[in-house]
Amino acid sequence: MGRSPCCCHDAGVKKGPWTEEEDKALVEHIQKRGGNVGSWRGLPKAAGLNRCGKSCRLRWTNYLRPDIKRGNFSDEEERLIITLHAGLGNKWATIATHLKGRTDNEIKNYWNTHIRKKLLRMGVDPVTHQQLPPDQTNHDVNGAAAALLWAAAAASLGGLDTGALMQAQLLQQLLQAIGSNNSTTGLIANLASANTVLNSSSSFVPNQMNYLQTGYLSNNSNFAEQHVVQQQLTNDTSPGTSSFAAAEPADQLCNTAASYDVAPAGDWSPTQEFGGLLEPMMELPGLCSLEGDSFWKDTSEDSYRL
């Protein structure tokens, strides 16, 4: 598609933080038109602003719009964001439509600066909402055994041949580990642990969003044991198989999330980071991660080509 450069590339168009005068000019212009912006491209000239139309739109939608709610996010809002993100992924604009007065940019920032870190501290992958192996929780690398575990899980999930996939994953991760200066001690220990799991993993299936299970949220000293517990938990429920994303009415999730009451008391557990806000999702068996079977299948196929 042919595409002319944005007006932002014009020489002399102001960038950077907005001044009070500019804000005032933009607000007055839009108010004068009864809130109807019309063409953003033509707006700066009409409003007497030396700004790109895009910049004006951003300033208006993210900051100056009268219905914007500013200030800290409530627990309920956090809860909602996590729930929606679990199903929608980084669809910030879509998520924002379910949080009155919040902008996509604000939610995105809040996710990246607060929620994401909390999830990582809990050992939860903020992308997939699945638990991370403990070693990945604390270290960036040393992931060979973890990769084995997840490869096994993936292969088991899709009924795939685990051999080539895991060899490729292992090779890749070992190369990473060697490339880094990490000690190999933990790596070897985890490989042993992974091997134990793999040897008994014919029905080993990662529970989607299984960090929501109380078993995980309590003290998890051993990753392999943890999955045995989880497998039992999984057997007691009926895991959903459909992808939540666009199909699941988000309002239902909102209602579910909003109806929940506070976290159980007890010894410290990662749940305390959220004051129990994750628990509502336990009531959503249909939720699953973004990466469905096809994701893992593609990963597997890529591995075969290595």
Add this chain to the structure above:
DNA sequence: AAAGGGATCAACCGCGGTCAA
């Protein structure tokens, strides 16, 4: 009190989608 480093968030950038000519 000053320096350094991490956290935060407003703003920018570039791409994809859509629509009209």
Add this chain to the structure above:
DNA sequence: CTTGACCGCGGTTGATCCCTT
């Protein structure tokens, strides 16, 4: 069908704030 214009989105950047040493 192609091209160009525009909008909106998600990822990223960088200025500023805040906390620690």
